[in-house]
Amino acid sequence: MAVDTIDQPAKPAASQDSRFQRYRVRTGMFAWMAHRLSGVALVAYLVVHVWGLRALTDRASFNELIAGYHAPIFKIGEFLLLAAVVYHALNGLRIVLIDFLGWSPNQKRLFWSLGAVAAVLIGVGGYPTIYSLVEYFFLAA
Amino acid sequence: MASRAASTSNAQSWFLHRITGTFLIFMLITHFWVQHYDQQTATISHDVLSTEQIENDVLPGYTPEAEAAVEARFGETAEVTPYDVVMLRLADPVYAVLWKAFNILFLIVALHHGFYGLNNVMSDYIRNPMARKTAKVLSWSLALVLLVVGMYSVLVAGW
Numbered sequence: 001m002a003v004d005t006i007d008q009p010a011k012p013a014a015s016q017d018s019r020f021q022r023y024r025v026r027t028g029m030f031a032w033m034a035h036r037l038s039g040v041a042l043v044a045y046l047v048v049h050v051w052g053l054r055a056l057t058d059r060a061s062f063n064e065l066i067a068g069y070h071a072p073i074f075k076i077g078e079f080l081l082l083a084a085v086v087y088h089a090l091n092g093l094r095i096v097l098i099d100f101l102g103w104s105p106n107q108k109r110l111f112w113s114l115g116a117v118a119a120v121l122i123g124v125g126g127y128p129t130i131y132s133l134v135e136y137f138f139l140a141a
Numbered sequence: 142m143a144s145r146a147a148s149t150s151n152a153q154s155w156f157l158h159r160i161t162g163t164f165l166i167f168m169l170i171t172h173f174w175v176q177h178y179d180q181q182t183a184t185i186s187h188d189v190l191s192t193e194q195i196e197n198d199v200l201p202g203y204t205p206e207a208e209a210a211v212e213a214r215f216g217e218t219a220e221v222t223p224y225d226v227v228m229l230r231l232a233d234p235v236y237a238v239l240w241k242a243f244n245i246l247f248l249i250v251a252l253h254h255g256f257y258g259l260n261n262v263m264s265d266y267i268r269n270p271m272a273r274k275t276a277k278v279l280s281w282s283l284a285l286v287l288l289v290v291g292m293y294s295v296l297v298a299g300w
Contacts, residue, residue: 036262043255047283050248050291056298059224063200066223070190070201078185085169092162099159125173128187136189 027108035091038084045081072136079129086121090114154257161254168247175230180206182230184223231299241295248291256284 055061068074094114097103177185181204188201200222203211208221211229219225231237259280267273 039255039258040262043259046251046255047287050252050287050294053294054290056227056294059222062224062227063222064198066184067190067195067198067200070186070188071192071195072189075189089166089169093166096159096163132187132189136191 027111031091031094031111034087035095038088041084042081042088045084072133075129075133075136079126079133082126082129083122086118086125090118090121158254158257161250161257164250165254168243168250171243172247180204181210182207182226184226228299237299241298244295245292248288248295252284252288252291256280 052065055065069078091111091114094110175182177183183204186201186203190199190201203221203226207226207229211219211221211225214229214232215225230240260277263276263280264273267276
């Protein structure tokens with residue numbers, strides 16, 4: 001993926017003492033790892049989501065399913081889902097722009113600019129969920 | 142071992158992954174809007190329910206707009222439950238057909254993007270060729286099952 005941000009010469013490879021490679025995590029590597037992790041999480045969510053919506057064919061089980069999704073743990077999950085989607089979408093868009101338009105912008109600045117956009121979207125989009133969770137846990141009479 | 146046909150197919154998949162990803166951004170915005178932000182038809186409300194409430198069949202509440210719309214469509218005595226709010230959308234035949242078409246397309250694109258991505262990740266970490274093949278077959282089988290189940294749910298809903 002075209003997200004390499006070399007700002008220091010590569011150090012000689014350290015001797016590998018486990019089957020896992022040790023990486024130096026810099027901006028590009030962080031972007032790639034977070035993209036991967038959020039992607040796998042989103043596939044897991046997609047499986048649960050599509051499988052759960054079998055209930056759409058029956059009134060009682062659909063209402064039961066939706067009520068269950070309003071439990072605190074799922075509301076927290078809903079916020080995390082938003083964060084994963086927004087990150088994956090914006091970083092994915094960055095990859096597409098670079099791959100298709102041959103962009104070679106200042107990679108780090110582009111990444112952190114999109115990071116700021118992501119933070120705003122997550123904050124605004126997640127506000128109602130966070131508000132209702134705070135209300136549930138701390139303000140409930 | 143990489144034949145010309147295989148590398149062409151890989152390049153096409155790589156290209157397609159970017160196309161489906163771009164499509165998904167727009168489809169997700171539409172999906173989110175319908176599910177969360179339309180005052181009349183949002184199926185997801187912001188209520189948080191305790192375990193006790195869920196056990197006692199308490200359902201999440203909806204906006205006055207949604208309640209009014211359900212009652213206008215299904216009668217004064219209609220209950221305003223999550224199912225009825227979805228049915229409110231599907232009660233309009235034009236919307237229902239559009240919704241079904243959109244969701245089937247969305248399902249196909251999301252499953253392809255997700256499972257192609259998952260296979261990329263898996264082939265990076267699974268070194269044994271046999272295990273890699275097995276993971277590939279199993280994951281795409283799961284995708285196929287989800288496609289069939291998902292399409293069935295979308296088509297049958299409200300009919």
